Amino acid sequence: MSKATKIISFIGITIAMFMGTLDSTIVNIALPQIMTHFDASLTDTSWVATIYTLALAVFMITGSKIADRYGRKKIMLLGLALFGGFSAACMLATSLPELIAFRFFQGLGGAIITPIVLPMGIEIFGKAQMSKIASVVGAVTALAAAGGPPIGGVIIKYASWRWVFGINVPLTIAAFLIIAMGVRESYDESLAGRIDLPGTILLTLGLGGLTFGLLEGRQYGWQSGIILGTLIGGVLAIGLFIFIESKVKHPLLELDLFREKTLTASSLVYFLTGFTLVSPTLILNYFLQDVLNDTALHAALIIVPVSLTIMVAMPLGTKLFDQVGAVPVTLIGLLVMAASLLLLSFITTTTPKAVIITFLVIHGVGFGFSSVSLVASVKHLPKNKSGIGSGIVNAARQIGTCLGIAILVTVLDNNVNTAKQHIHQDAIQIVDRQQLSPKVNKVVHQQLNSLFSTTGSAKLTTKNKQTNLRRALKQAAKSQVDLPQPQKGTDLYQVYQAQKKLALATDNLKAGNQQLALTLTKLENQNTAISKLSVASQKINLGNQKISQGQKKLLVGLKQLAQKEALTTALRKIKHTKNQQISQAFSHTYLVGAVIVLILSPIALLTDRKPLT
Missing domain, CATH: 1.20.1250.20 (MFS general substrate transporter like domains)
Known part of the structure; x- marks a missing residue:
């Protein structure tokens, strides 16, 4: 050839x-x-x-x-x-x-x-x-x-x-x-x-049960009968598979292969690469689209540096592998991935996209170095066993991804639920501190209860309810019934009080003018000049009424403006609280991933027969 x-x-x-x-x-x-x-x-x-x-x-x-x-x-x-x-x-x-x-x-x-x-x-x-x-x-x-x-x-x-x-x-x-x-x-x-047909069936049932349980546990509930049944059944099937494979003459999976520690350790390292890949491709994607409201394409373009970095880091890691062996390369890779997850935990809603991309590049370096475990897994196997060795290590990565989804997405959902509870409580307190009409206050409480009634990170439902909240508040704020005065100490309060005094003076003037008009009406038959004064007084009285009505509308407008500012302030504070709480929810999820990778990173010490010097 x-x-x-x-x-x-x-x-x-x-x-x-x-x-x-x-x-x-x-x-x-x-x-x-x-x-x-x-x-x-x-x-x-x-x-x-x-x-x-x-x-x-x-x-x-x-x-x-x-x-x-x-x-x-x-x-x-x-x-x-x-x-x-x-x-x-x-x-x-x-x-x-x-x-x-x-x-x-x-x-x-x-x-x-x-x-x-x-x-x-x-x-x-x-x-x-x-x-x-x-x-x-x-x-x-x-x-x-x-x-x-x-x-x-x-x-x-x-x-x-x-x-x-x-x-x-x-x-x-x-x-x-x-x-x-x-x-x-x-x-x-x-x-x-x-x-080996029995082994094939048992391995299929075992991996199928475990994978299904890990992928769907969050959806059905970890304590549901179907999830517990599939997980327990999967473990039992794997146990029976191992027992049968140790007895049959031509096993599906030669268990002796696992005596080669480099295959076992490298498969576990590759398993961790699949586990950590969930963070940039799924968890961060949730953050970009559901929290920052980026489009799918924009979020994808932010994540793409991971891929580009891996293209460089993997060949570089392989060259280092040829020179110094698998241990230092895979160990550094795992530690760098753990460090990148730690860095991702510092992301907030105000973090510049350039910083996020930098963290992803670091993750890509760690991922590329850790992926050298694919090479290490078959390095010490006979050539004719490279196929089954490749099957084992690739299956390990897929199962790692399944476990990553199971653990990290479940942790994220729990964290988001906790964050929503805190946001809800803080939002109620923020609203109660504002001066709102009874109707608006009631609508705000109803909408907040509806907004936070869902669990997890259901994007579409939350977005619809946020739209409903804005629409309901806009409609309720049009009501002029039982409007509160502007809050003391604000500029609107001072304007309102001055206008209120002016309106009171106008009302007094109107009352005086009405009394004068009544007196002139009684005397107008006695004197033509007084008749003219009476007509003029009535016109003045009509003007005073219009001024009074205008001043009342102005007072209502000032109250509505003050209420609008109070609502704007409340919503701004609620948004700030939401951003803080949701960012912490994602942060804690990344930290869980970082800790898991860091704890398991010593596995890399067994990925090569060559000792670390």
């Missing part, structure tokens, strides 16, 4: 890897449009993303084992056919259940494609080039995982949500043709016999 053929063949399999990983994150940003198109609930629509992640996590190890046994090229082409075919089906789906079903089979294709790219690359270039191959595969994987939201944002901005799936079709065709014509078949020659 010529060098050019090798390069083209490798491009073909990296396209496959890119697509399989990209679709685990690109769809999230399109969920609102899909929800609107099918007139579905957010809970039902979220299954479009969940089912793909579930399929990836569950079938990666099985897919890599089948490829090792029956031929990686044949199984890769089968995976591409599934992935591309059901990508087209997703694009053309006419109902939400159809779309979810098609996404499952697309995920099955992705689970086949993703883990066998690394062993196929090693087969093309030889194990001597493994570090370079793995660095490219790792960079492409990281780029695809982190690049999903920005790419999806651009597609949503300029095309339909359907093209989030449709973009895969031409790429799949290109990858299929390149691999079919340029890549040689490869196997794990040490395998014999049929695939």
Whole structure:
């Protein structure tokens, strides 16, 4: 095979890897449009993303084992056919259940494609080039995982949500043709016999139960029967799987592989990269869109530096890996990721976007260095075991992402709920300190109770209720009944008091003029001049009445203006409190992630046989 053929063949399999990983994150940003198109609930629509992640996590190890046994090229082409075919089906789906079903089979294709790219690359270039191959595969994987939201944002901005799936079709065709014509078949020659069916079933049930429980625990409730049942059932199935695999002659997963500590430790490090990726691609995205009200595209463009940094950091980390080994590189990567999460915890609603991007670049460096664990995981495995090793480490990253969603999004929801309670309490106190009419005060309390009646970070509901609050306050503020006086010490209070005195003087003048008019009326028959004075007095009295009415309207207007200022002040203070509390909710979520990564970072010390010097 010529060098050019090798390069083209490798491009073909990296396209496959890119697509399989990209679709685990690109769809999230399109969920609102899909929800609107099918007139579905957010809970039902979220299954479009969940089912793909579930399929990836569950079938990666099985897919890599089948490829090792029956031929990686044949199984890769089968995976591409599934992935591309059901990508087209997703694009053309006419109902939400159809779309979810098609996404499952697309995920099955992705689970086949993703883990066998690394062993196929090693087969093309030889194990001597493994570090370079793995660095490219790792960079492409990281780029695809982190690049999903920005790419999806651009597609949503300029095309339909359907093209989030449709973009895969031409790429799949290109990858299929390149691999079919340029890549040689490869196997794990040490395998014999049929695939371990009981082990396959148990592993599928175990990973399926655990993944479903982690992804849906927040939705159904962690103490619900279905979640407890799937999590406990998953653990039991995994336990039974391990027992059976230790007894059968031809196991699905050779447990002896885990005696190679570098595989086990590297898989755990890669697991942590998947865990931390939730912070920039999901948690920060919530903050940008739901708190700062950025558009999906704008939020995606802010997040994209993570992807660009990984493209540089992963090859750099691999070069360092070749020189000093995996331990210092992966350890530094984990520590830098923990530090970046700590930095993200300082973000507030007033933080400049340039600072946020800087923190994301730091995260990308840590992610790129930590992803060297993909190389370390198969470094000390025999060449024919690189396929199953790749399946294990890639499955670990997917499960890490699932656990990250389960922990960090649940923590965020709890933090947001607590923040909403504090905001509600503070808002009531702020409103009660303002001088408002009984009607406006009642409306404000009703709207605040409605606004904070939801739990979690439900964006659409909250936005609608904020609109309703403004509309209701605007309508209530038009009422002129029982308006309070302006607050003492304000400029409006002084103007109001001066105008009140002027109105009182006008009323006295009007009363005096009315008395004069009555007297002149009695005398006008006796004297023509007095008759003229009487007419003039009546005109003056009419003018005084108009002035008095105008002054009363002015007093009402001053009261309404004072009430408007009081409402504006109250809403401004409530917004300030809200921004503080919500920023703290996100901050505490990042801190939880940072602590978890920091505590588990010593695992990196076992990612290589070479001691850290």
